[in-house]
Amino acid sequence: MAFLTANNGPQAGRRYELDRPESVLGRHPECDVVIDVGAVSRYHCKVITDGDTCSVEDLNSRNGTFLNEEVIEGRTQLEHGNLVRVCDVVFTFHDRDQPPASSSDDSSFRAVMVDDDSSDSGGSTIMSKLDVRSSINGPMLAASAEAKLSALIEITRSLSNTLSLDKVLPEVLDSLFRIFVQADRGFVGMLDDNGVLVPRWTKLRRDDSDDTIRVSRTIATAVMETKEAILSADAASDARFEMSQSIADFRIRSMMCAPLVDSDQNAFGILQIDTLDQRQRFREDDLELLISTAAQAAIAINNARLHEESLKQRGVERDLELAREVQQGFLPQEAPDVPDYTFYSYYRAANHIGGDYYDYVPLPNGKLAVIMADVVGHGVAAAMLMAKLSAEARYCLASEAEPAVAVTKLNSRLCQLNLNRFVTFILVIIDSETHEATIVNAGHMAPIFRRADGSIEEPGDDEAGIPLGIMDGVEYKQASVTLESGESLTLYTDGLDEAVNASGEQYTIERMREGVKAADGTPKGTGEAIVTDVRAHITGCLQDDDMCLVVLRRD
Numbered sequence: 001m002a003f004l005t006a007n008n009g010p011q012a013g014r015r016y017e018l019d020r021p022e023s024v025l026g027r028h029p030e031c032d033v034v035i036d037v038g039a040v041s042r043y044h045c046k047v048i049t050d051g052d053t054c055s056v057e058d059l060n061s062r063n064g065t066f067l068n069e070e071v072i073e074g075r076t077q078l079e080h081g082n083l084v085r086v087c088d089v090v091f092t093f094h095d096r097d098q099p100p101a102s103s104s105d106d107s108s109f110r111a112v113m114v115d116d117d118s119s120d121s122g123g124s125t126i127m128s129k130l131d132v133r134s135s136i137n138g139p140m141l142a143a144s145a146e147a148k149l150s151a152l153i154e155i156t157r158s159l160s161n162t163l164s165l166d167k168v169l170p171e172v173l174d175s176l177f178r179i180f181v182q183a184d185r186g187f188v189g190m191l192d193d194n195g196v197l198v199p200r201w202t203k204l205r206r207d208d209s210d211d212t213i214r215v216s217r218t219i220a221t222a223v224m225e226t227k228e229a230i231l232s233a234d235a236a237s238d239a240r241f242e243m244s245q246s247i248a249d250f251r252i253r254s255m256m257c258a259p260l261v262d263s264d265q266n267a268f269g270i271l272q273i274d275t276l277d278q279r280q281r282f283r284e285d286d287l288e289l290l291i292s293t294a295a296q297a298a299i300a301i302n303n304a305r306l307h308e309e310s311l312k313q314r315g316v317e318r319d320l321e322l323a324r325e326v327q328q329g330f331l332p333q334e335a336p337d338v339p340d341y342t343f344y345s346y347y348r349a350a351n352h353i354g355g356d357y358y359d360y361v362p363l364p365n366g367k368l369a370v371i372m373a374d375v376v377g378h379g380v381a382a383a384m385l386m387a388k389l390s391a392e393a394r395y396c397l398a399s400e401a402e403p404a405v406a407v408t409k410l411n412s413r414l415c416q417l418n419l420n421r422f423v424t425f426i427l428v429i430i431d432s433e434t435h436e437a438t439i440v441n442a443g444h445m446a447p448i449f450r451r452a453d454g455s456i457e458e459p460g461d462d463e464a465g466i467p468l469g470i471m472d473g474v475e476y477k478q479a480s481v482t483l484e485s486g487e488s489l490t491l492y493t494d495g496l497d498e499a500v501n502a503s504g505e506q507y508t509i510e511r512m513r514e515g516v517k518a519a520d521g522t523p524k525g526t527g528e529a530i531v532t533d534v535r536a537h538i539t540g541c542l543q544d545d546d547m548c549l550v551v552l553r554r555d
Contacts, residue, residue, distance in 0.1 A: 002054050002078075002095045004047070007198065008217075009089035010036055016091075018054060023047045025086055026059070039063055039087040047078070047093075054078045054095065063087055069193050083198070090198065168304040169201035172297045176273055177203060179293060182280035183273040187215055190260070190269035190301075197224070197269070215272065219257055224267040229258035229294070231287040254281035258294040262302045271297060320352035320380075327353045327383055330390050336360040338368055338432050344523035346531050346549040354546035355382025356493045357389060361397055363429070369397050370428040372444065372550055373468075374493040376421050382546075385421055389414070389468075403429050404478040407440045407468075415472035422467040426460075426491060428552075430483075435554055437489060438480045443467030445492065445509065448516045450526075452486040456517055488553035490516050490526060495545035499538050507537050523551040 004016045016023070016033045023032040026044040035044070041061035048055045057075045058065040065072050066085040078084070080095040173186040186203040197220050223230060232255050260269040271294050275282065327349075335343040345358060355375030363369055371393055375382040392413050400406035407427055414423065426444040428437055439447065439460035444467075446458035460479035483489070492512060499507040515533055519526035527549055534547070 002049065002093070004033065004084065004091040004093055007083075007090040007092055008196075018047055018049050021049055023049070024059070025091075026061075033091075035086055035089050037087055037089055040089070044086050045072075045084075047084075048075065052095075054093065056084055056093075061086075090196070092199075165200070165301070165304045165308055168300050170203070172271070172301065173201060173203035175297075176271070176290075176293060177205065179289065180273060180282070180286065182275045182277065182282070184276050185274050187272045188269065188301075189215060189220060189272075190305075197221075200269070219272075220270050223257050223270055224259045227259050227261055227265070227267055229256065229287055229291050231256050231282055231284065256282050256287055256290050258287075258290050260294060260298040260301060262298065268298075268302065268305075317352075323380070323383065324349070324352045327387070330387055331358065332360050336362070336368055338430065340432060340435075340555050341430065342523050342553050342555055344527035344549075344551040346527055346547070348543070348547045349383075350495070350543050350546050353380060353383040355386050356495060356546035356548035357386045358491070358548050358550050359390060359393070361394055363397060365401070366432075368430045368432070369403075370430060370491070370550060370552060371425070372491045372493065372548060373423050373425040374444065374495075374546070374548070375423050376467075381421075385419065385423070388417070389423060389425075402478075403427055403438050403440045404476045407442055407476045408474065411442065411468045411474055411476070412472050414469040417469070419469065422469040424467045424493075428489060428491070430552070435483045436480050437483055438478050439463075440476050440478045441465065442476060445494065445497070448490040448492075448513055449481055450488045450490070450516050450521065452484055454517055454521075456513055457481075483554040485554055486521060488516075488521065488523065488526065488551060490530075491550045492530075493546065493548040495543070495547035496530070496534050496549060498545065499534050499547070500541065500544065501537050502540050507534055521553070523553050527551045 002018045004018065006014045006016070020032070024043055024046045025031060025033040025035060026042050027035060027037070027040045028042040031043065039062070041059070041063070043059045044061040045056060045058045045065040048057060055075045055077045056065065056067060056072060058072055067076055067078070068083050069085065078093045078095070080093065082093045084091045084093055169188050172188060176186055177183055184205045187199065188201040189197045190200045192198050197217065199215065219230070255272065255274040257270055257272040259267040260271060261267050271290070273290070331347060332345065335345070343360070347356065347358065349356070355377060357371070357373045357375070359369075359371040361369040361371065373386070373389055373393075375385045375389065389410075392410055396406040396410040396413070397403075400409055407425065410425075422443070424444040425442040426447065427440040428447065429439075430437055437459075441460045441464035443464065446461040446464065449457045449459050451457070459481045463477040463479045465474055465476045490512075497507050497509045497512050501507075511533070512530065515530045516526055519529045530549060531547075
């Protein structure tokens with residue numbers, strides 16, 4: 001039967017059977033798994049059991065539900081060992097009653113971190129403590145040099161060719177059990193992305209499936225903060241940890257715990273082994289031996305961790321590159337073929353993908369819609385809203401003949417998404433027969449209208465409304481100009497006029513106007529001149545916003 005184990009919080013170590021079709025987690029007393037923590041919603045999330053599969057679903061909680069530190073959206077299937085986090089309380093999901101049959105193939109299944117209060121009073125029975133930082137630059141060979149050399153060779157040979165955490169962690173514990181023959185239980189804990197120490201791997205000398213290791217966070221915190229390994233002759237009576245119920249529960253007779261420290265002297269985890277045999281207590285030279293092996297293990301574990309982070313980063317970069325290609329597919333692949341008109345466009349995202357958007361949309365009445373929009377922010381979220389905007393804009397333009405009515409409808413549909421994001425948007429409808437350009441502006445910069453004599457205007461500015469997605473029920477207005485031969489309209493996003501140079505100076509709208517006036521009047525000449533000038537302005541600086549530019553002219 002599948003179940004959840006609480007890793008921390010008020011019910012740390014408790015097992016919750018998932019024996020019904022839906023098991024609700026939340027703060028309300030009627031929930032199947034009651035989490036009495038203030039930030040937890042009354043009905044926070046639920047686990048759905050369907051045959052041999054289980055899924056987790058958030059119940060519109062205030063702070064969301066996380067699966068392996070990723071916020072879940074909709075129903076997400078659970079896999080054995082997944083971590084489900086509800087606010088600060090973490091549960092481990094198990095899809096089977098028993099852990100793996102072989103103790104050498106164990107995982108974090110048998111371990112939970114327990115939050116205990118510590119006490120610094122009273123007499124301590126700690127036999128020894130050592131600062132691990134003194135062993136980072138080389139092994140400590142003061143005691144039992146032959147045994148240490150053999151141990152270091154053993155663990156180095158086991159770990160030298162392994163770059164996967166799922167292989168390194170059991171190898172570390174296997175090596176410790178070969179070195180410390182009296183050890184009954186071993187544990188590796190590591191900090192997660194939120195800086196919380198969580199179980200990563202355990203090992204039992206004897207295959208006892210009912211033995212859940214409850215690891216005291218008190219001891220782990222003390223070891224990591226001081227970067228000192230400790231040896232306790234009888235941890236159950238050690239006054240330093242007298243409030244640590246997790247130790248007293250198992251009457252540990254002898255325990256050693258060492259921090260895992262990287263090359264920057266930062267502790268990122270712990271190694272802990274213990275023995276339940278009163279006659280096989282660890283000795284002071286065992287602690288030195290653990291320090292040496294822990295130093296080698298820390299190198300191997302950190303290398304594996306960095307390797308996995310590198311692989312994840314490569315995966316993210318591949319996904320972003322694919323997303324960039326998909327986004328490029330939303331943008332026009334070529335200029336529209338409209339008699340007597342020429343077009344130029346430029347698009348460059350600040351990151352792999354962006355929130356700026358432009359489009360050419362042929363309308364049923366033979367006219368052409370030219371769209372430019374800027375979703376607040378940039379990156380993945382902005383790009384996703386941009387994709388939604390693209391589809392919605394085409395639908396509204398196809399279903400409404402009046403441009404202002406189409407934009408009013410588009411605003412209403414975006415407001416209904418409740419995304420707490422807004423979009424500046426400008427629409428220009430070109431009638432190639434009358435040469436009338438109808439403009440609807442929703443919080444965007446007005447287009448720069450260059451007349452044949454070189455003078456400029458900014459039509460539609462007085463009729464501009466608020467950006468899309470802020471308030472439903474807004475009625476947008478439209479303005480119009482007639483394009484004579486040689487006259488053009490330039491549309492742009494604020495990634496151009498607000499581009500900042502090394503001195504913190506913006507490019508400015510005024511410079512955009514002057515660039516349009518000074519250009520040769522052709523779409524390509526005007527567009528390339530502006531882009532070149534903006535790029536020169538920010539030389540030596542990173543582009544901090546998406547850039548989009550469209551120039552159209554009646555020939």
